[in-house]
Amino acid sequence: MKILTAAQTREADAYTIQQEPVSSLDLMERAAAALVAWLRQRYSAQVPFVFFCGPGNNGGDGLAAARLLFQAGYEVQVFLVEEAGQCKSQDFTQNLQRLPSEISTHTLQAGFGFPEMEFGAIVVDALFGSGLSRPLQGVYAQVAEEINQAGVTVVAVDVPSGLFTDAPTPEDAVVVQATYTVTFERPKLAFLLPKSGAWVGEWHAVPIGLHPEFLQQVATPYQLLTNAYVKSLLKARQKYAHKGTYGHALLIGGSYGKMGALVLAAKAALRAGIGLLTVQIPQVGYSIVQTAVPEAMALTDAHELHFTRFMGQPETYECIGIGPGLGQAEDTRLALENLFRQHLPPLVLDADALNLLAADRTLLRTLPQDTILTPHLKEFERLAGPATDDFHRLQLLQSFCQEHRCYVVLKGAHSCVGTPTGDFYFNTTGNPGMATGGSGDVLTGILTALRAQGHSALETCLLGVYLHGLAGDLAAKEMGQASLIASDLTTYLGKAFLALEAS
Numbered sequence: 106m107k108i109l110t111a112a113q114t115r116e117a118d119a120y121t122i123q124q125e126p127v128s129s130l131d132l133m134e135r136a137a138a139a140l141v142a143w144l145r146q147r148y149s150a151q152v153p154f155v156f157f158c159g160p161g162n163n164g165g166d167g168l169a170a171a172r173l174l175f176q177a178g179y180e181v182q183v184f185l186v187e188e189a190g191q192c193k194s195q196d197f198t199q200n201l202q203r204l205p206s207e208i209s210t211h212t213l214q215a216g217f218g219f220p221e222m223e224f225g226a227i228v229v230d231a232l233f234g235s236g237l238s239r240p241l242q243g244v245y246a247q248v249a250e251e252i253n254q255a256g257v258t259v260v261a262v263d264v265p266s267g268l269f270t271d272a273p274t275p276e277d278a279v280v281v282q283a284t285y286t287v288t289f290e291r292p293k294l295a296f297l298l299p300k301s302g303a304w305v306g307e308w309h310a311v312p313i314g315l316h317p318e319f320l321q322q323v324a325t326p327y328q329l330l331t332n333a334y335v336k337s338l339l340k341a342r343q344k345y346a347h348k349g350t351y352g353h354a355l356l357i358g359g360s361y362g363k364m365g366a367l368v369l370a371a372k373a374a375l376r377a378g379i380g381l382l383t384v385q386i387p388q389v390g391y392s393i394v395q396t397a398v399p400e401a402m403a404l405t406d407a408h409e410l411h412f413t414r415f416m417g418q419p420e421t422y423e424c425i426g427i428g429p430g431l432g433q434a435e436d437t438r439l440a441l442e443n444l445f446r447q448h449l450p451p452l453v454l455d456a457d458a459l460n461l462l463a464a465d466r467t468l469l470r471t472l473p474q475d476t477i478l479t480p481h482l483k484e485f486e487r488l489a490g491p492a493t494d495d496f497h498r499l500q501l502l503q504s505f506c507q508e509h510r511c512y513v514v515l516k517g518a519h520s521c522v523g524t525p526t527g528d529f530y531f532n533t534t535g536n537p538g539m540a541t542g543g544s545g546d547v548l549t550g551i552l553t554a555l556r557a558q559g560h561s562a563l564e565t566c567l568l569g570v571y572l573h574g575l576a577g578d579l580a581a582k583e584m585g586q587a588s589l590i591a592s593d594l595t596t597y598l599g600k601a602f603l604a605l606e607a608s
């Protein structure tokens with residue numbers, strides 16, 4: 106699903122208005138109705154609502170929604186927030202005229218006294234949306250600050266007021282802290298990024314019937330993974346298959362004190378459908394692996410404690426995953442250097458393999474084409490340098506993938522897959538319970554297994570992050586986020602496959 110910029114959203118509006126055709130006032134009515142349907146599903150008519158409406162179409166949405174909610178029997182109060190002399194949008198003015206006189210309406214200007222709020226009231230933030238052109242100041246900043254200090258549930262209309270959707274919001278800017286953001290048609294790019302996403306709370310995208318033709322033709326490098334799309338990437342298992350049909354993968358990793366990481370990756374690879382799995386481990390890991398993962402074959406390194414030399418034949422494997430528990434010894438770096446000189450099957454690199462690459466730019470330059478790298482934010486910073494903000498990090502991701510002709514799974518709340526073509530795919534599954542040691546090792550195992558089964562690098566990344574997150578969501582549903590540990594992700598991987606197939 107494409108993610109649109111604010112400018113593209115305006116174009117989508119204009120196209121819809123012209124081609125459907127529908128008046129802009131009716132389009133606003135549709136947006137307001139979609140918001141009200143969401144509110145009514147969540148809150149009973151006993152819950153009072155307080156609307157704060159700005160001067161543009163976001164405020165107009167607020168006014169239309171206040172009217173519809175009032176007509177549905179809810180108690181509604183409206184505060185119009187305005188800087189003296191500020192122009193109002195036409196649709197705002199029309200909706201103000203349509204507001205039933207029974208709704209208590211007040212204007213807040215500079216120096217206002219912030220209203221007392223009834224206990225349990227829900228604040229609807231309709232100050233500004235995608236038309237924000239500068240940080241909040243004056244009365245708008247004051248109202249936003251008061252809302253943030255009121256300790257109430259805040260539902261932001263389309264965008265939390267003060268948040269820029271396609272550019273960094275300055276560090277010191279005032280932004281409404283939303284509990285929920287009900288956004289129209291598509292989430293905005295800022296919602297998916299770690300810093301700006303924190304203002305958004307839990308977001309829900311509600312359709313408002315923007316013209317499908319426009320959505321189909323509009324070009325964007327930003328995509329959101331949908332269930333339907335990821336499902337289309339699944340391959341059915343064949344009746345006459347044998348273990349050779351589903352690839353032979355190799356995982357290289359584990360070192361003294363870090364064999365668990367390799368075991369986690371190996372178990373996940375097996376649950377991700379691999380036909381055959383071999384692991385290469387230092388001697389210290391031999392009995393650990395043979396006991397913990399009897400399904401895997403083991404190659405032992407010449408070294409007792411860590412990886413120093415690839416012991417197999419590259420052509421035996423359809424994919425090699427390197428990194429979980431690897432360690433960063435100098436002879437491990439040399440072993441990677443030697444390995445990269447060979448003709449290799451596709452690679453998945455994680456953890457210490459990434460740290461070794463980051464510390465040795467020459468090694469990085471020899472990275473085989475189409476390698477999948479799976480850094481978290483800190484590892485990515487080591488690889489590509491520090492980012493000044495979320496949007497700068499996306500630029501770094503794009504140029505890194507293009508320069509090294511690789512795929513990067515940048516792990517986080519909405520893990521982002523960067524591609525050599527300069528595209529970005531944001532994941533939609535997963536939860537904060539997955540921020541736990543070993544979660545990344547499980548992902549490496551899944552990706553290595555999918556790649557070895559013949560998926561392209563892109564398909565592997567998309568299917569892998571989605572299934573990994575879905576397994577986390579299914580696990581968290583039964584055991585809660587706090588108690589979730591990495592092995593649970595592997596336990597629930599089968600259910601994630603089933604859920605995706607059945608969706």
Ligand SMILES: NC(=O)C1=CN([C@@H]2O[C@H](COP(=O)(O)OP(=O)(O)OC[C@H]3O[C@@H](n4cnc5c(N)ncnc54)[C@H](OP(=O)(O)O)[C@@H]3O)[C@@H](O)[C@H]2O)[C@H](O)CC1
Pocket residue numbers: 114115117118132133136159160161162163164165166192194232233234235236237238239240241242245262263264289290315
């Ligand atoms: N397709 C859709 O998604 C639809 C969305 N709708 C809603 O429309 C808004 C966007 O409306 P728009 O009027 O473009 O923008 P805003 O309401 O966010 O505000 C714009 C006005 O405010 C001025 N402005 C901008 N920043 C500030 C600021 N910091 N302080 C004061 N004033 C500011 C701006 O004027 P400037 O010329 O000064 O920039 C505008 O006057 C979208 O978010 C949805 O809620 C439609 O209802 C339906 C379709």
Ligand SMILES: [K+]
Pocket residue numbers: 163230231232233234261262263264265266
């Ligand atoms: K808003």
